[in-house]
Amino acid sequence: xxxxxxxxxxxxxxxxxxxxxxxxxxxxxxxxxxxxxxxxxxxxxxxxxxxxxxxxxxxxxxxxxxxxxxxxxxxxxxxxxxxxxxxxxxxxxxxxxxxxxxxxxxxxxxxxxxxxxxxxxxxxxxxxxxxxxxxxxxxxxxxxxxxxxxxxxxxxxxxxxxxxxxxxxxxxxxxxxxxxxxxxxxxxxxxxxxxxxxxxxxxxxxxxxxxxxxxxxxxxxxxxxxxxxxxxxxxxx
Numbered sequence: 623x624x625x626x627x628x629x630x631x632x633x634x635x636x637x638x639x640x641x642x643x644x645x646x647x648x649x650x651x652x653x654x655x656x657x658x659x660x661x662x663x664x665x666x667x668x669x670x671x672x673x674x675x676x677x678x679x680x681x682x683x684x685x686x687x688x689x690x691x692x693x694x695x696x697x698x699x700x701x702x703x704x705x706x707x708x709x710x711x712x713x714x715x716x717x718x719x720x721x722x723x724x725x726x727x728x729x730x731x732x733x734x735x736x737x738x739x740x741x742x743x744x745x746x747x748x749x750x751x752x753x754x755x756x757x758x759x760x761x762x763x764x765x766x767x768x769x770x771x772x773x774x775x776x777x778x779x780x781x782x783x784x785x786x787x788x789x790x791x792x793x794x795x796x797x798x799x800x801x802x803x804x805x806x807x808x809x810x811x812x813x814x815x816x817x818x819x820x821x822x823x824x825x826x827x828x829x830x831x832x833x834x835x836x837x838x839x840x841x842x843x844x845x846x847x848x849x850x851x852x853x854x855x856x857x858x859x
Contacts, residue, residue, distance in 0.1 A: 626695050629788050630702040630718070632757055633726040634750035636736035638770045640807075640818045642726065643703045645781065647806060648799040651790070652699040656808040658688050659708035666711035672740070672813035680809045685713045693717055699790055706757060707750035715760060722788055723765040725754050726773075727852050730842045735832045740814065746841050751848035758852060767856040774827035779859040798823040 629646070633639035640656075647654045661681025664674055671677070682688050692702060702721070709715065730749060737744050746752065758765065766787055773780045778797060785792040801822050803811060811819065834842065 626697065626700075627788060627790070628692065628696070628700045628702060628721045629724070630692075630704055630721040631724045631726055632704045632706045632754060632765075634706060634728065634733055634754065635748065636733050637726055637728045638773060638824070639703055639705075639726055640815055641821060641824055642773075643701060643806075644799045644804075644818060644821070645777075645796045645824070646699070646701040647804065648795045649699065649790075649793060650795070652701050653696070654701040654703065654806050655692070656703050656806055657705055657708065657810075658682070658692060658702065659685065659704065659713075660808060660810070662688060662713070663705075663708040663710055671810070673810045676809050685711075689713075689717050693720055699788070705750060706753035707747060709753050709757075715757075718757065719761055719763075723757070723761060724784065724787070725758060725765050725767045725852060726770065727751070727754065727767060727849060727856070728770040730845045730849050731832045731834065732830065734834060734838050734842050735830070738838060744838060744841055746844040749841070749845050751845040751852070755848040755851055758855070764855070767852050769853060769856045771827055771829075772856065772859070774824060776859055777824040780857070783857060783859060 631639065631642060643654050643656065646652050661677050661683050662685045664671060664677055665683040730751065733749055734744055737748065758767070766783070768780060768784070781796050782792045799822060801820055803819050807815060
């Protein structure tokens with residue numbers, strides 16, 4: 623494989639992003655970073671997320687320093703798990719084009735329903751779909767779009783596709799991993815990662831029932847056009 627490959631996967635919350643990070647981290651040639659812009663995001667927005675003070679104390683709030691670490695030369699595969707909604711404030715976007723990018727999406731009804739299992743309310747900005755669409759339009763080399771539902775119907779097929787796209791060999795080690803936390807997990811893992819920490823692989827796709835309040839349904843309606851545009855461009859295996 624090519625040395626120094628930086629694979630950036632841009633997702634929204636309550637997707638399969640952490641499981642996908644586990645999958646790549648189970649490769650012997652890969653290091654991962656978990657939401658490196660989270661502390662910056664909290665410092666700029668002032669939002670009261672679970673574990674806010676811990677995230678700020680443990681993370682880097684200077685986006686320029688974060689970007690320098692994300693774009694620095696490295697050996698092997700450097701997998702970057704990003705939340706698209708972390709691209710706020712004065713942060714510039716030009717550096718993103720130097721990465722090998724992927725967009726990971728999920729039905730907004732499912733995202734909002736899951737998100738409200740951990741938070742009291744939700745906004746369109748929390749979901750990140752508008753930022754994902756902006757990324758898709760920005761990048762000259764259109765990044766592949768992976769829908770979480772499609773992925774869970776065929777994890778191996780999608781992993782083989784992603785490996786081919788990134789220029790690395792697929793390995794069966796990506797299909798399962800030991801249960802438990804990782805040192806690479808963000809300090810916020812205790813608030814968000816319960817299901818992934820107990821997992822040993824990708825769970826079969828399950829369409830869960832969704833019951834949304836009127837405000838939550840309004841958020842879904844607001845972000846749906848961005849989801850539909852991205853869904854139309856998704857990779858079909």
